[in-house]
Amino acid sequence: MKSKNRKQCAECKKSSTDHLTRLGIHSGKYDFTVALAGNPNTGKSTVFNRLTGLHQHTGNWPGKTVTRAEGGFIYQEKRYKLIDLPGTYSLLSNTRDEEIARNYILFGQPDVTIIVVDSTRLERNLNLVLQILEITEKAVVCLNLVDEASRHQLKIDEKKLMRDLGVPVIPTSARNGDGIPKLLQGIHEVVHGIYPCKPHRIRIESEQLKNAIDTLVGKLDEIYPDLPNTRWVALRLIEGDQSIIQAIKNGTFKNLVFDQTKKEEVIVA
Amino acid sequence: MINVIYVMLAIAVTIIFIAYLFHPKKGLIYRIQRVRQNIQRRFIEDALKHNYHCETQQLACTIQSLAGALSFNIDRTTKLISRLEELSLIKLNGKGLHLTSQGRRYALGIIRTHRLWELYLANETGIDEIEWHSIAEIEEHKLTEDEMDKIAEIMRYPRFDPHGAPIPTKTGEIPPKKTIPMTELNVGDYARIVSVEDEPKTIYAQITALGLCQGMEIHILEHTPQKIRFAAEGDESVLAPLIAANINVNLLQRKPHIRTSKYTLADLDPGKQGTVIGISTRIRGQQRRRLMDIGIIPGTLIASQIRSPGGDPTAYEIRGALIALRRKQARQIYIDPKKKTGDQR
């Protein structure tokens, strides 16, 4: 145990230049919560370890993380709680992993969601990015594995990407620590509202679906005027998502505690 | 001294044995009773179902027909009927058997359970199509109403079972059925299969063997008194009208956008590529979503890359990632192998 602490502190010193203090699993009060989401095997746990100084297991295969992990860090005098979520391809299906991730982003209402993206497989990763941007406005895209991308002669114009997605896009190479200071800066700007997020919205082509969503959105806006992501909620209601139906049945969307029996997945806003 | 120990041991064993026999929930006697009750329940329910089917098909339901359906002798059938009358589920009217309104509600409840369970098997498990019916035949007698409500909720209050038959609501209403049998279609018609009768079994087996299922779009190519030739999901099939009568369809006004082809992903050998045309309607529920989530969408360019030593899963390059799929799934993805170049997806 001791050697771990010592190692951690060696890293603390190095990173003090970028106003980062890794807190490990320290509990206590936090100013902001940050969720890490993304496709499997894109480096979420690696980013998590970078920011918290913890040693969450990583490995080059999809599905390495199956439980939720939490850690903390301090950046520019603010305390952040960071949550590492299992990787998913989509948020629209109904498997357990996706439910954990989806419910956390929707009901846990993190102050910012970091979407970790594999830059060598941008297009397929964007599928999930677009879905998350439907749920939450406060997101930062962490364009990870840029070292791999350049090894494969891929160039990604993050400025264009940022403009198209409407949220900060930060190229990183988490394993080497490149881009982490910028990522922190991005998080900082989003939580403090310095960066005005205008997330991309999916253009739904089917008229029928669009009309159905519009009808339901109208109704939802009427009843829940403060709900930030009505379009997504409408979509999930049409889908018949049980957790949202339950949330509507037994109260508001805030202060929800889901399914007490699944302890580690208890989700508190 | 020793004897005392033996006596005590014998008493202990006896007590345990008695407890084993008579324990109110787990004892042997209770369990035997339960099994008998279950069998009884099963016969009652099957009798009601038979009655209900007679009613919907406007056939006469008699003691004979019921005996036939349950493979009982007349004696036993009569006993069952008097039990049903006692429970006022059935009225004996001359020779004909009629459901009371209570009986009809009961029958609808069982049908609801059966169809919901089939849908559950179809969407949430990998169990083969041909087994759905027989599993549901057993489960329909075991599940309680509460359990069914739960399942209905999880399945998002579905209206049709995987064969396309309507699922009665909890209050016993049945969504109206506006379909015609396939035999009424003319050459050149486009139609969508709405339901396939899952009985008689032999005919149903023939229909599923052709890969036909609810939701599929078909195009009639030839219609004579002997046969109906039609295209469905790329394949041309021929059915005798007798069998086709078990397929109910909806006529489509416009030519549908049929996303099928003769080729499937399984036909792509490593090194070859093709463009996705569509996923078969046979793949439904969770499995269908999984495939789309990993990027199998009409228009996606897929290249077959490597094959496992055992010959089965093959890894395909799909939107930049290498993804292994088993042949069974690959066979359900229609592709156009000709399109070699062109846009990257």
Place this chain on the structure above:
Amino acid sequence: MNTSNNREIKNDKDSILELANSLRWDVGPNYYDELMESIYKDAAKIADNAISIADEKTGFDWDRFLDKLLTSRVSGFPIMLLILAIVLWITVAGANIPSGWLSTLFLDKLHPVLSDFAITIGMSWWLKGILIDGMYLAMAWVVSVMLPPMAIFFPLFTLLEDFGLLPRVAFNLDNLFKKAGAHGKQALSMSMGFGCNAAGIIATRIIDSPREKLIAIITNNFALCNGRWPTQILIATLFIGALVPPAIAGFISAMAVVFIALLGILLTFLSSWFLSKTILRGEVSTFSLELPPYRPPQILRTLYTSLIDRTIFVLWRAIVFAIPAGAVIWLLANIQVNEVSLAEHIIQGLDPFGVLIGLNGVILLAYIIAIPANEIVIPTILMLTVLSKTLTGFGEGAGVMFEFEDLSSYQTVFAAGGWTLLTAINLMLFSLMHNPCSTTLYTIYKESRSVRWTVVSALLPLLLGILMCLITAQVYLLFV
């Protein structure tokens, strides 16, 4: 006023849900297809905008080349085998030396010093016994025998994991798993089980189908875990390696361990097949697995972190499990009933059955004591053999002297305990096939939420192990 307000809200809620229900039927069943198409269309446009490829495919495509090599019909399985053999060979060859150092340090040097110190401060004999000959010794043995192999094996495994080998293994094995009625991703949870079965069982969460997940959970125990590799390695080195000339001893011992590991994999398939044909009958579900690109691992960093990781893990387990076990063992060996120690009573009681299945009473007692952690099996066997003086005439109870400069001194202990080649072989088999440790069982219970499946997972390998040992013993006795 308030109630009417509430009712209104309630009506609102119901009306939303009703509206959603009816809209669901308007949009029809194809809406998901349409939605996904819309999303991917947007994604493609955005990606196109941002990506530019510097040069089309320059140079050699290593990924594809490696994939072809690792999954080809001809070379796929041989290469996987070769990698396993090399990893184990490095572990066997490399563990010897640090093991010797640690033994010398903890047992030859430190133990007498501690003993003397205890006597000088006038510690009563039983307190010294529990503390130094019980707790300290158990911990010292765990560290010196168990730590080196784990600290070598694990970093190597992590390197392969980071490189991207595991998904290829799953890809190659999927067909076999399919034939066994199981899920291809079981290969991944099995691989995790090579590190720790509890971790392997948590890893089964990547399997969606409950039936296939249960199969993966129950059979995970056949993947030799961390706590069992060193047992295999030590016994193979001492008994199998000793049969051949020293020059190839290391290689042959490694092969023996490879054989046991492969037997474990074979048992995984067979028992999965058995389960899916009997109590866990059902259809194979679908399978899709992304094969990630190979990523060159950061060798030094990985070696360093996983070495530290393992060391901490082992030390922690040693403290939590070995120290109490040490106390228990010392007490068992020193509490006398009718002039004979408790341990010997139990050992004598277990001996007939032990000998019947080609093991002995000491080993069986060790496996009972080691239910909390497999790591302490070998230390427990050593201690029981040494402390039960009348049994072996080897040690002197509380005043044991050790000379453990190298592994061969362990052999002296085993020889004194009356071990033969059969005992060694059967210990290796039994170490592969016996009930999972308590941590693993608890994890199984948590994952399956069922006592029944937990009991099945405990009994299946245990019964199989007893049967296998019995058969081996009878066959061995026919020939020897």
